[in-house]
Amino acid sequence: MPTLRDATPEAPAPVRAVANAVTQWIDRLGAVWVEGQIAQVNRRPGVNTVFMTLRDTVADISVTLTCQRSLFDSLNPPLVEGASVVVHARPSFYPNRGSFSLQARAIKMVGLGELLARLERRRQLLAAEGLFAPELKRDLPFLPHRVGLVTAPNSAAERDVLDNARRRWPSVGFEVAYAAMQGTRSAAEVIEALERLERDERVDVIVVARGGGSVEDLLPFSDEALIRVVHRMRTPVVSAIGHEPDQPLLDLVADVRASTPTDAAKLVVPDMAEEVRGVSWARDRLRQLVDQRVTGEQQWLHELRSRPAMADPRTLLADRAHEVEELVGRARRSLGHRLDRAADDVGHHRARARALSPLATLQRGYAVVQDAEGRVLTSVAGTSPGSSLSIRVADGRVRATTESVEGAADAPT
Numbered sequence: 001m002p003t004l005r006d007a008t009p010e011a012p013a014p015v016r017a018v019a020n021a022v023t024q025w026i027d028r029l030g031a032v033w034v035e036g037q038i039a040q041v042n043r044r045p046g047v048n049t050v051f052m053t054l055r056d057t058v059a060d061i062s063v064t065l066t067c068q069r070s071l072f073d074s075l076n077p078p079l080v081e082g083a084s085v086v087v088h089a090r091p092s093f094y095p096n097r098g099s100f101s102l103q104a105r106a107i108k109m110v111g112l113g114e115l116l117a118r119l120e121r122r123r124q125l126l127a128a129e130g131l132f133a134p135e136l137k138r139d140l141p142f143l144p145h146r147v148g149l150v151t152a153p154n155s156a157a158e159r160d161v162l163d164n165a166r167r168r169w170p171s172v173g174f175e176v177a178y179a180a181m182q183g184t185r186s187a188a189e190v191i192e193a194l195e196r197l198e199r200d201e202r203v204d205v206i207v208v209a210r211g212g213g214s215v216e217d218l219l220p221f222s223d224e225a226l227i228r229v230v231h232r233m234r235t236p237v238v239s240a241i242g243h244e245p246d247q248p249l250l251d252l253v254a255d256v257r258a259s260t261p262t263d264a265a266k267l268v269v270p271d272m273a274e275e276v277r278g279v280s281w282a283r284d285r286l287r288q289l290v291d292q293r294v295t296g297e298q299q300w301l302h303e304l305r306s307r308p309a310m311a312d313p314r315t316l317l318a319d320r321a322h323e324v325e326e327l328v329g330r331a332r333r334s335l336g337h338r339l340d341r342a343a344d345d346v347g348h349h350r351a352r353a354r355a356l357s358p359l360a361t362l363q364r365g366y367a368v369v370q371d372a373e374g375r376v377l378t379s380v381a382g383t384s385p386g387s388s389l390s391i392r393v394a395d396g397r398v399r400a401t402t403e404s405v406e407g408a409a410d411a412p413t
Contacts, residue, residue, distance in 0.1 A: 019095035026100070031090045034102060035110070036062075038083045043069070052079075054087065054102065065089065067104035075107060077120030086110050115215060119222055123249055126224070131231045132252040138236045140256060140268060144204035146173040147268055148197035148235070150190055152181040157209040157240070157261040164265035172269050175203055181210040186220035191229050198233050205268050206233075208250065209240040209261040221248035230254060240264035362394040380405045 004021055007013040039062060040053040050072040054065040065087065072079060079085070089102035109117050126132065147165065151158045158176065165172055177193035180186045190208065197203050210221070220226070221241050230237050230253045239254035240261045251257040258264035309316055354360050362368070369377040370390045377383055383402050391398040 016095065019093070019098065023093045023095055026091045026093045029091050031088060031105060034087045034089055036085065036087070038065075038079060038081055038085060041079065041081055043072075054085075064099065064101035065104055066101055067107065071104065071107065075109075077117050077124075079107065079109070080116075083109055083116060115219075119249070122222065122224060123252070126227060126249065126253075131227060136231075138255045140236050140238070141204045143169070143270060144172065144268060146175055146200075146202045146204060148200065148203040148206035149174055149176045149209065150179055150193040150197070150206065151176070151209045151261075153178040155181065155209075155211065157181075157211050160261040161207060161209050161240070161265045164262050165269045168265065168271045169269040170272070173202075175200060182213065182217045182220060187223035187226050190220065191226055194229055194233065194237075198235055203235060205236045205238065207238045207240055207258075207261075207264050207268060208254070209264055210242065211261070212242045218242055218248045221250040226250065227253050238264050238268060359394060362392070367398075368392040380407050 004013050004017065034054065036054040036056055038052055039055040042051040044051070048069050049066050050069055052065040052067070053062050055062040086108045087102065087104045088106040089104045091100070092103050093100050130136075149158065149161055151161070162174060165174070175197060177197055179189035179193040181190075194206065194208070197206050208221075210218075218241060221239075227249050230250065236255040237253075238256045238258055239248075239250045240258040240263065241248050241250055247257075256267055258267055304310055358368075368391070370392065371377060371383060372388045372390075374390075375382070377389070383389065383405060385402050385404050387402045389400045389402060391400055
């Protein structure tokens with residue numbers, strides 16, 4: 001096979017020869033230290049290799065970077081897209097696909113990446129202390145009477161918060177505490193402003209607002225002293241630092257995070273027009289419910305009044321009066337029958353008593369004879385001629401004297 005230098009249009013070199021030659025040239029390069037920025041991370045499930053894209057920090061040039069999953073997982077903080085790194089890698093060329101890549105043996109974050117790494121370690125330590133716990137977050141008041149605002153003087157963030165809040169609720173009041181929003185004095189001035197607003201009992205909620213910026217510009221809002229001051233505050237704090245992608249540590253410790261200063265104004269005060277519409281809807285709904293309830297009650301009353309008993313209540317009285325008359329008649333008949341039977345019983349008892357009475361015997365012509373001492377004579381032996389006797393008849397007594405005594409011929413001896 002001719003060499004690449006000997007290749008001619010009549011005797012060209014095959015593709016494999018060119019690919020193998022490129023592979024040999026790149027292999028002779030050996031491992032190199034490369035600086036760049038991670039543009040893309042691809043962790044495929046079940047694959048032991050992590051694929052990344054390493055981009056030049058100045059030119060629009062990128063190359064594929066691979067490393068073992070164990071190396072990627074051992075990085076602390078984890079490697080994320082956008083991190084600046086220095087990689088000790090071996091260049092490789094894959095002839096089958098004609099692709100070039102770097103096989104990483106060591107990865108070190110530097111510059112912004114190193115800064116982000118320190119911030120990540122600080123975040124992990126503060127999170128372990130519980131400063132970012134969700135249960136510590138406080139609800140914002142529905143309608144604060146006065147809002148504290150910490151921002152830079154004459155800044156766009158100040159105008160955004162004030163204009164949008166007053167547009168939503170014109171009567172809301174603000175207590176503005178100015179502080180440097182970047183630089184070495186920023187954290188100390190923000191802490192002083194927060195403590196001053198915390199002492200003001202009129203302030204119901206505090207907003208810390210700043211426009212967007214680089215990671216270095218937003219460093220004061222990840223200051224540990226500032227984070228701990230916000231954690232100890234009793235007044236709810238809204239963090240409105242930067243734009244949506246920015247997330248300093250103040251966002252994590254604040255009670256509410258706003259993506260922008262404009263969003264903070266929407267969070268701290270309600271929209272008057274929207275609330276008026278809500279009140280109108282609630283009033284209309286309440287009126288509708290009341291009308292439905294009154295209409296239902298009126299229908300119920302109409303149905304109740306249309307019943308026969310309600311239309312003419314005397315109908316019930318007439319029916320009950322007839323029942324009472326029948327019951328009275330039955331009671332009288334029953335009582336009469338019982339009285340008649342009782343009268344018959346009394347007559348029978350009276351007749352029997354009279355039949356057994358001695359007076360009835362006397363009325364039939366019999367008499368009771370008693371001697372002077374009142375003893376009843378049952379035999380002629382109880383008296384003698386000349387004795388005084390008292391004879392008891394049905395209607396009185398007869399006083400007599402015995403003239404003679406005669407015994408009955410058939411009297412027992």
